[in-house]
Amino acid sequence: MxxxxxxxxxxxxxxxxxxxxxxxxxxxAIPETSSFYLDWLGFNGAEAHATLEINNALFPNPSNGLAFLTPGNEIVSFSLTVYDTILGSVSSYQLTDFDAFSWDSMVTLDLSQELVGQQTGNGGWGTEFVNGETGDFNIFATAGSGAPSSDGSYFHIATNEGLGNVMTLTSFRPVPLPxxxxxxxxxxxxxxxxxxxxxxxxxx
Structure with a gap:
């Protein structure tokens, strides 16, 4: 008993x-926003790491072509730290240092998994060059901020507003569930x- x-x-x-x-x-289960970790690697060990938060209701997935996302709308927050081994410096940037983000996916991606390499029908997402365009994902610095910016190629950013060392995005993955x-x-x-x-x- x-x-x-x-x-x-x-x-x-x-x-x-x-x-x-x-x-x-x-x-x-139905969050208003989703957060991601991003990593870039560059020449001589240069690297960058960022956190990105998107508005799920506004973020286009798929984008059906190149879409430009704006801070405060599709992009809720963005924080980037760059480790430049050539200059021996560490620099940090926030959302206000950028005025646009580009996103391109012709198919719906699984945002709960690593995005880089997901199959899209034409190979893995982010694994093909797009001539003359910004590619599948990129960031654009606000003029005068000194932040990394698109260098005009796919998945590339370059330090010093696109004028410095080029780095390639290697990971775009979700932050674990709370x-x-x-x-x-x-x-x-x-x-x-x-x-x-x-x-x-x-x-x-």
């Missing part, structure tokens, strides 16, 4: 946790496990 009562309490706890986590799960998602998942599985447990035979 005591064990049955303990199991009942555990079941009630799991149910309460389950329904408490539903609002958090709903926010995770802890609320895992809380919801663990609560759900705990509830299922207890509800499936067969009652033990009572001793007479």
């Amino acid at each position: 005591k064990k049955t009562f303990t199991n009942l309490l555990a079941g009630v706890f799991c149910i309460l946790t389950f329904f408490t986590a539903i609002p958090a799960q709903a926010a995770v 802890a609320a998602f895992w809380l919801f998942g663990s609560s759900l599985f705990g509830f299922i496990a207890i509800s499936r447990k067969k009652p033990e035979a009572q001793l007479i």
Whole structure:
């Protein structure tokens, strides 16, 4: 009897946790924004790393051709740090240092996975040169900001507003899901496990 009562309490706890986590799960399942990590590599070990946050309702996926995204609309936030091994310097930039971003995809990409290399029908996304265009993704510095900018080729940025060392984007991947998602998942599985447990035979 005591064990049955303990199991009942555990079941009630799991149910309460389950329904408490539903609002958090709903926010995770249909977020207003999505965040990504981006990495670039360049000559002699130069590298750059960024975080990008997009507005899911405005971001075009697919873009069906080259689309230009604007800060404050499709792009919610952007933060970039450049490590220049040639000059031995580290520089940081924010969204206000850029006035446009370009995005190009003729098919819908899976934004929950690494984007670079995803199959698009014409090879992997970001793996082909686009002559005379900015390519599948690029950034454009605000004049006078000194931030890295498109050098006119696919997936390339160049330091010093496009005049310096060229770097190639090597990764465009989503930021992992927040802890609320895992809380919801663990609560759900705990509830299922207890509800499936067969009652033990009572001793007479």
